Amino acid sequence: MGDVSSSAAEFRSGFACFVGRPNVGKSTLMNALVGAKVAITSSKPQTTRRAIRGIVNRPDAQLVVVDTPGLHRPRTLLGERLDSLVLSTLTEVDVIGFCMPADEQIGKGDRFIAEKLAAVKKTPVVAVVTKCDLASREQIAARLLDVSRLADFAEIVPVSAESGEQLDVLGDLLIERLPKSPPLYLDGQLTDEPEQVLVGELIREAALEGVRDELPHSIAVVVEEMTPREGRDDLLDVYAHMFVERPSQKAIVIGPKGARLKDVGTRARKQIEALLGTHVYLDLRIKVAKDWQRDPKQLRRLGFYD
Numbered sequence: 512m513g514d515v516s517s518s519a520a521e522f523r524s525g526f527a528c529f530v531g532r533p534n535v536g537k538s539t540l541m542n543a544l545v546g547a548k549v550a551i552t553s554s555k556p557q558t559t560r561r562a563i564r565g566i567v568n569r570p571d572a573q574l575v576v577v578d579t580p581g582l583h584r585p586r587t588l589l590g591e592r593l594d595s596l597v598l599s600t601l602t603e604v605d606v607i608g609f610c611m612p613a614d615e616q617i618g619k620g621d622r623f624i625a626e627k628l629a630a631v632k633k634t635p636v637v638a639v640v641t642k643c644d645l646a647s648r649e650q651i652a653a654r655l656l657d658v659s660r661l662a663d664f665a666e667i668v669p670v671s672a673e674s675g676e677q678l679d680v681l682g683d684l685l686i687e688r689l690p691k692s693p694p695l696y697l698d699g700q701l702t703d704e705p706e707q708v709l710v711g712e713l714i715r716e717a718a719l720e721g722v723r724d725e726l727p728h729s730i731a732v733v734v735e736e737m738t739p740r741e742g743r744d745d746l747l748d749v750y751a752h753m754f755v756e757r758p759s760q761k762a763i764v765i766g767p768k769g770a771r772l773k774d775v776g777t778r779a780r781k782q783i784e785a786l787l788g789t790h791v792y793l794d795l796r797i798k799v800a801k802d803w804q805r806d807p808k809q810l811r812r813l814g815f816y817d
């Protein structure tokens with residue numbers, strides 16, 4: 512345990528967030544740092560729609576990681592709300608990790624974000640070159656050089672969430688920039704998102720698998736109710752609605768004779784059971800909310816506030 516009084520004086524706690532283009536590996540990185548699955552990941556861009564927090568607990572520090580949606584030029588009302596969510600998050604954290612993948616060139620999207628970050632002057636920015644397991648040493652070296660030319664970063668660090676390489680270094684660099692403070696959350700707590708939100712995200716993740724084109728962006732999930740089954744302490748009833756924007760999308764999600772929906776439900780249920788450590792009965796219904804991404808009232812109902 513060590514000397515509690517002197518170590519308490521050195522303890523650091525605070526917030527970090529990762530920004531970057533969609534699909535650069537922000538959620539995967541957060542999960543790898545936290546060591547548990549708290550944000551959903553998928554190969555579809557814009558999987559993340561909420562600022563989900565993961566908490567890294569160490570003997571000397573507590574790092575609360577806020578996950579943000581990919582920052583990009585807004586095209587829909589949903590896009591605009593997501594971007595304002597990201598920008599307000601940036602001013603509230605102690606350190607920002609700006610993620611750029613090692614296996615792709617620096618592009619317009621990265622420059623757009625670098626400009627936005629330059630406006631958030633007070634918060635230090637650590638540039639994180641992600642997915643290094645997918646790039647050669649030469650590629651990584653070239654990318655580090657490109658990144659150093661992009662802006663004046665506090666640090667530049669190459670990592671791989673997949674192999675775990677350099678994650679400890681990244682953790683140290685972020686923690687160095689947190690204020691001295693006692694822990695903000697109870698030890699052992701991994702996330703402060705309500706369970707219902709995490710469960711909704713797991714269902715959405717299951718539904719995203721295998722769908723294409725614009726459909727991924729049209730899917731939203733709201734968990735209406737989670738209650739223990741009467742007389743059973745090992746079974747939880749979960750009632751959820753999945754929203755799509757058009758009847759044609761509903762047909763795709765349900766699949767021939769309901770086969771696809773059944774499969775989504777089974778996969779989601781297994782993930783929820785793993786998360787909550789209990790048996791789960793999942794009642795999942797599909798509803799059409801016409802063009803919800805562009806309708807302020809529906810956005811609010813689905814939990815995307817302005």
Ligand SMILES: Nc1nc2c(ncn2[C@@H]2O[C@H](COP(=O)(O)OP(=O)(O)OP(=O)(O)O)[C@@H](O)[C@H]2O)c(=O)[nH]1
Binds near residue numbers: 645673
């Ligand atoms: N090989 C490899 N793949 C990775 C790594 N990190 C992320 N990926 C993959 O990259 C894809 C996108 O990862 P996400 O973590 O969902 O990306 P994101 O930046 O959070 O995406 P948005 O939520 O859309 O903003 C997924 O298929 C991941 O499995 C990594 O270190 N190595």
